[in-house]
Amino acid sequence: MKRYRQFEPLLISDFEVSSWRHPEHNHNHYEIIYIKKGSGTHVINQVTIPYKDGDIFLLGPEESHYFEIDILSHFVYLKFTDLYLHQDVSNTNNYVQNLEYLIKSRETHLAGFKLSDNDRHTVARLFDMLITLKSEPLHNEELIWMQILALSHILKRNMPELKPFENRSKDMQAIFCYIHKYIYSPDQLRAPIMAGHFNITADYMGPYFKRNTGTTLREYVQNYRKTLIKQRMASGKYSLKQIAAEFGLTDESHVSKIINVL
Missing domain, CATH: 2.60.120.280 (Regulatory protein AraC)
Incomplete structure (x- = not known):
C-alpha cells in the first residue's frame, strides 16, 4: 500500500x-x-x-x-x-x-x-x-x-455515534472514548469511578477490560498517558512542571518516572 x-x-x-x-x-x-x-x-x-x-x-x-x-x-x-x-x-x-x-x-x-x-x-x-x-x-x-x-x-461536541467496528463492542468503544477524554484527570480513571459511570461493578470493570483488549486497564491508561507525555517532551515546548500540572501528576519526578519506568 x-x-x-x-x-x-x-x-x-x-x-x-x-x-x-x-x-x-x-x-x-x-x-x-x-x-x-x-x-x-x-x-x-x-x-x-x-x-x-x-x-x-x-x-x-x-x-x-x-x-x-x-x-x-x-x-x-x-x-x-x-x-x-x-x-x-x-x-x-x-x-x-x-x-x-x-x-x-x-x-x-x-x-x-x-x-x-x-x-x-x-x-x-x-x-x-x-x-x-x-x-x-x-x-x-x-x-x-x-x-x-x-x-x-x-x-x-459533534462526536460520531459510537458504532461497533471490527471486534470491538459498542461498550468497549465507549470505554476507550472515556479514557481518552479523562486522561488528564487521574481520579476519573480509577476503576470504581469508571465502573460507576458505566453502571457496572468495580470488580467487573478490570476483568471486562482485559478480556476485550488483552491488557489491563491500568496498563492501557499508563501507556496512553506515556505516549502523550513523550510527544510533549519531544516538542521541546513544555517543561516537566507544565506536563505534571496538565496531567494531574504530583510533581516533575512523577513525570520522569512515567517515562523511564513504565
Missing part, C-alpha cells in the same frame, strides 16, 4: 475533481478533510461511508482510505503532524486537549461527523477562512491556528 509522507508541520490544500487520482493509501500525519461540495463515497479501512456537501472526516496515520466520486467534488484538506499540534500553545491547553482527544481516538476516524445545521454553517465559514489564509501560511500562522482550535471545539 502506498504511504504518503509529510515533513511540513502543516499543509492546507483545496481542489476540485470529478475522479479520484490517488490509490488506497495511508500517511504519517493527520488529516481533516472537508467536503465543500459534491457527493460520493469515502472508503476508510475498507468501510464505505457516503459523503455529501458539508461533511467532514478526520483520519490518523493508521487509516487507509480513498474516495469514489459520483458528483464533481471540492475537497479541503488540513494535514498536520504531531509537531504542529505541540507548538507553542500558551494559554490554549484546553483547546489543544480537544484537538488531541479527537485525533488520538480511533472512534472519530471511522465515520464522518454529523454536524447540526448551525455547526455546519460555522464550519463552512472556518474553512473559507483557512482557504484565504493558505497562500501565506507563515504570515498567517497564528490566524490559521485559531481557526483549527475553533474547528476542534466544534468537532468534539
